[in-house]
Amino acid sequence: MTRIISAFAIGLVFGIGILVSGMANPAKVLNFFDIAGTWDPSLAFVMGGALIVTAIGFRLVLSRSHPLLAGGFSLPTKRDIDVRLLGGAAIFGVGWGIAGFCPGGVVPALGLGRPEPAIFVAALVAGMLIVRLIETARTRAAPSAG
Amino acid sequence: MTEFTPVLSATGGILIGLASVMLMAALGRIAGISGMIGGLLPPVTAGEWGWRLAFLAGMIAAPVVLLAATGSMPVIEVPSSTGMLVIGGILVGIGVSYGSGCTSGHGVCGMARLSARSIAATLTFMLTTGVTVFVIRHVIGG
Numbered sequence: 001m002t003r004i005i006s007a008f009a010i011g012l013v014f015g016i017g018i019l020v021s022g023m024a025n026p027a028k029v030l031n032f033f034d035i036a037g038t039w040d041p042s043l044a045f046v047m048g049g050a051l052i053v054t055a056i057g058f059r060l061v062l063s064r065s066h067p068l069l070a071g072g073f074s075l076p077t078k079r080d081i082d083v084r085l086l087g088g089a090a091i092f093g094v095g096w097g098i099a100g101f102c103p104g105g106v107v108p109a110l111g112l113g114r115p116e117p118a119i120f121v122a123a124l125v126a127g128m129l130i131v132r133l134i135e136t137a138r139t140r141a142a143p144s145a146g
Numbered sequence: 147m148t149e150f151t152p153v154l155s156a157t158g159g160i161l162i163g164l165a166s167v168m169l170m171a172a173l174g175r176i177a178g179i180s181g182m183i184g185g186l187l188p189p190v191t192a193g194e195w196g197w198r199l200a201f202l203a204g205m206i207a208a209p210v211v212l213l214a215a216t217g218s219m220p221v222i223e224v225p226s227s228t229g230m231l232v233i234g235g236i237l238v239g240i241g242v243s244y245g246s247g248c249t250s251g252h253g254v255c256g257m258a259r260l261s262a263r264s265i266a267a268t269l270t271f272m273l274t275t276g277v278t279v280f281v282i283r284h285v286i287g288g
Binding site: 038 | 174204225236268
């Protein structure tokens with residue numbers, strides 16, 4: 001139960017940060033990328049503020065033997081920069097540029113009670129499920145290839 | 147036009163950073179929002195469902211808490227049409243699944259850990275987002 005309450009409270013701080021920063025506002029996000037037009041450089045300050053705090057904070061936290069409420073740290077182990085990673089990131093960027101929402105930006109926007117964030121999230125989940133179906137079909141078609 | 151808000155944006159960024167550090171300190175997990183949403187979909191890993199749902203619920207509660215604290219709801223503006231939201235959403239869902247993350251997981255947590263994968267992914271999606279916005283606003287729209 002402590003884990004659930006902590007996760008909720010930390011998610012709340014994260015969500016407030018997203019809202020205050022402007023990341024939940026597609027008009028602001030799209031203007032950040034529109035250097036040739038109505039450029040709004042604000043989001044560089046979001047990235048800067050978040051990165052400085054996280055870079056220092058992670059150093060302090062990861063020097064401990066384990067987290068407060070879990071047995072160990074779950075850190076990504078993949079090291080390879082491959083087509084899957086870069087292709088996926090490229091597709092994500094195209095979608096972000098079309099809609100103006102990213103996953104972190106849209107979740108707090110859901111709480112505003114407007115229809116657009118819900119429409120985007122439904123489509124986002126559909127995209128994730130499409131990939132799972134493709135990957136399941138692939139694994140079944142070639143079980144030995146892994 | 148949107149107003150340039152360096153102080154608010156930096157403050158928001160600091161809160162995002164603090165929350166990312168707190169999640170690592172408490173549960174030992176990367177604050178990647180696409181990973182949390184994906185982790186709620188089948189097949190789910192036992193024991194990983196509850197905290198993800200709670201974190202996302204906390205994020206969804208953020209506007210109401212801000213309203214209670216400041217007296218006003220944050221205002222957003224969505225320039226994209228419904229069709230664009232659907233197409234964009236599907237592409238984001240596919241992209242983050244293959245790319246193993248988004249702005250939060252790669253752009254903040256991964257970059258802060260100096261992960262080469264996250265730096266490569268972040269540079270890639272920032273570039274394609276910029277090109278997409280340019281094409282939509284200045285090639286098609288212009």
